[in-house]
Amino acid sequence: MIDNQTKRFWIGLARAVAGALLFSLPMMLTMEMWSIGPTSSPLQMGALLSMTFPILFGLAKLSGFEEPEGWAGTAVDAFVAYAVGWLTTFMILSVFAVLNVATMPLSELIGVISIQTIPASIGAVLAASQLGGHTDSDDEIQTNDDDGAHTTREYFRELFVMAIGALFLAFNVAPTEEMVLVAFKMTAWHGCLVMLLSLMIMHGFVFKVKFHGQKPIPQEQSAWSVFLRFTIPGYAIALLVSLFCLWSFGSTANTAIDEVVMATTVLGLPAAVGASSARLIL
Amino acid sequence: MKNGNQSAATIPLAECIVAGVGLLLVLATFGYLGQRAMREQSPPSFVARTEKIIALGDQFVAKVVVQNIGGTPVADLRVIADFGEDEPPKEVVIDYLPSRSDRRVGFVLKRMPSEPEPTFQFVSYTEP
Numbered sequence: 001m002i003d004n005q006t007k008r009f010w011i012g013l014a015r016a017v018a019g020a021l022l023f024s025l026p027m028m029l030t031m032e033m034w035s036i037g038p039t040s041s042p043l044q045m046g047a048l049l050s051m052t053f054p055i056l057f058g059l060a061k062l063s064g065f066e067e068p069e070g071w072a073g074t075a076v077d078a079f080v081a082y083a084v085g086w087l088t089t090f091m092i093l094s095v096f097a098v099l100n101v102a103t104m105p106l107s108e109l110i111g112v113i114s115i116q117t118i119p120a121s122i123g124a125v126l127a128a129s130q131l132g133g134h135t136d137s138d139d140e141i142q143t144n145d146d147d148g149a150h151t152t153r154e155y156f157r158e159l160f161v162m163a164i165g166a167l168f169l170a171f172n173v174a175p176t177e178e179m180v181l182v183a184f185k186m187t188a189w190h191g192c193l194v195m196l197l198s199l200m201i202m203h204g205f206v207f208k209v210k211f212h213g214q215k216p217i218p219q220e221q222s223a224w225s226v227f228l229r230f231t232i233p234g235y236a237i238a239l240l241v242s243l244f245c246l247w248s249f250g251s252t253a254n255t256a257i258d259e260v261v262m263a264t265t266v267l268g269l270p271a272a273v274g275a276s277s278a279r280l281i282l
Numbered sequence: 283m284k285n286g287n288q289s290a291a292t293i294p295l296a297e298c299i300v301a302g303v304g305l306l307l308v309l310a311t312f313g314y315l316g317q318r319a320m321r322e323q324s325p326p327s328f329v330a331r332t333e334k335i336i337a338l339g340d341q342f343v344a345k346v347v348v349q350n351i352g353g354t355p356v357a358d359l360r361v362i363a364d365f366g367e368d369e370p371p372k373e374v375v376i377d378y379l380p381s382r383s384d385r386r387v388g389f390v391l392k393r394m395p396s397e398p399e400p401t402f403q404f405v406s407y408t409e410p
Contacts, residue, residue: 152294159300180378184355184410188319195312229297233304239311256382259355261314 016124023123032175037111085121165278166271174245183263198272205276242267324353356407365395
């Protein structure tokens with residue numbers, strides 16, 4: 001006889017697999033992603049992997065697929081999400097014949113899986129909040145948001161959520177050759193326009209176009225204050241996340257700062273969209 | 283502190299610091315791109331040099347650094363290296379070479395080249 005808690009865990013696990021698939025399938029089917037893992041330097045892979053666990057931990061705290069019980073419970077959620085992401089990646093890439101256990105060296109297998117596991121595990125840990133029902137605590141947070149409740153902790157939570165959204169969308173496109181090509185085609189003027197557009201989209205998505213989950217601008221605060229405290233830092237985070245992704249995927253190696261800045265602003269646009277969308281969704 | 287009562291004067295210091303750092307970063311990026319937009323873009327220009335030659339089984343590999351010292355990125359740059367009479371000319375195509383950046387390529391050779399520094403020809407490229 002399965003008790004309720006065990007049943008909830010297995011349902012959560014199934015949702016996690018669904019989330020992993022939903023978030024990582026596009027990247028699993030991106031050819032560049034198959035070669036980045038095995039060819040990355042240990043420093044780049046190490047940086048990516050060491051960044052993954054704090055993110056999973058933070059996300060598990062926000063929306064774990066089992067009710068976390070303190071720090072230990074949150075850590076378990078984060079590791080379960082990583083395991084689900086790893087196994088889902090292994091399963092799908094094996095079915096697509098990208099991975100071949102019989103012929104590929106272990107280092108290559110681990111390289112390919114490790115890089116793909118990052119978005120898959122993020123998807124797994126987000127599964128509960130996006131694919132499952134809301135919990136009482138979610139409702140409480142929503143109520144607080146509706147009341148305009150805002151603390152410094154909430155502020156940093158928002159920044160964290162924006163970083164996750166930026167990372168997720170940037171991760172989707174950063175490995176593609178098109179990113180580099182677009183940056184090469186653009187002039188610096190285009191770069192400035194892309195930055196302005198990114199800021200407008202970020203601000204518009206969250207405060208102006210009346211999406212579900214949109215944050216109201218408190219009456220006591222000017223639009224400029226909100227722009228400076230949320231949109232600008234959010235965009236700065238999107239740019240930093242973009243730069244980190246470009247570096248991790250080897251796109252900045254032996255490349256002049258001019259081109260790196262341009263590529264960062266190009267990737268900054270999808271990252272900004274990801275950051276602002278995450279604020280609406282999470 | 284509740285948002286509803288929050289005025290500009292009561293915005294937490296941490297938020298002000300984060301907003302300030304973010305603003306600096308965004309303005310710096312704008313500034314950098316702006317000054318680059320004002321600069322005239324010089325055409326692409328290439329140089330290459332042999333970094334080292336290493337043994338690879340019974341062959342050798344000449345590791346060469348190809349640089350674009352101009353201000354315009356190029357794609358599909360074809361480079362031909364002539365290592366002397368003992369070796370037929372070798373060719374490599376570099377997918378993308380951004381401005382003021384370099385890429386490392388390798389030429390596989392049958393024997394140690396007679397010429398210490400090969401002659402490089404930059405045959406063609408496309409604009410990305």
